[in-house]
Amino acid sequence: MKLLILDRDGVINYDSDAYIKSVAEWIPLPGSIEAIAQLSKAGWTVAVATNQSGIARGYYDIATLDAMHGRLRSLVAEQGGEVGLIVYCPHGPDEGCDCRKPKPGMLKSIAAHYNVSLTNLWFVGDSLGDLEAAKAVDSQPVLVKTGKGEKTLGKTLPVGTLIFDDLAAIAAELIHN
């Protein structure tokens, strides 16, 4: 099974230091919807693993988060593709949950859902925590330069991290190689 896991904010949509608090603030990055649709139509299952501490912080509620993901699904469907399982961590940084990246809990949940190995599975993110979560379960950390990616580039990355400009470049790589 061809499974790709994506971080959300900064990979699929623009991120903000003020959090993405509404559907109106949830704006796809250029080419990201098309990339997901193209991957889907090429036989890839595209899942999402996203930290959403804004829930714990009271910035938005689960219904609003679900509406953002409904928007993502409908935009991809308009391009003939589909989005797989979306898993989010609603907890705050101090709650000690097992799902908040850099912990790999969400990656484990997605792999278990699809009954696939995490080894060498590509996980695409813009933050160091995304890459560390991948490394923790022997998945392939993949950094995009969108969102916080340029800033993350200045940090010490996990050995073997792959680097791409954006999700469209990743889709081109996976579909044509």
Ligand SMILES: O=P(O)(O)OC[C@@H](O)[C@H]1O[C@@H](OP(=O)(O)O)[C@@H](O)[C@@H](O)[C@@H]1O
């Ligand atoms: O990139 P993903 O995982 O999809 O989502 C990140 C968001 O949950 C937010 O995560 C926050 O980090 P803290 O959760 O406050 O440490 C900040 O980085 C926000 O700018 C960002 O919008």
Ligand SMILES: [Mg+2]
């Ligand atoms: Mg992100």
Ligand SMILES: [Zn+2]
């Ligand atoms: Zn959590």
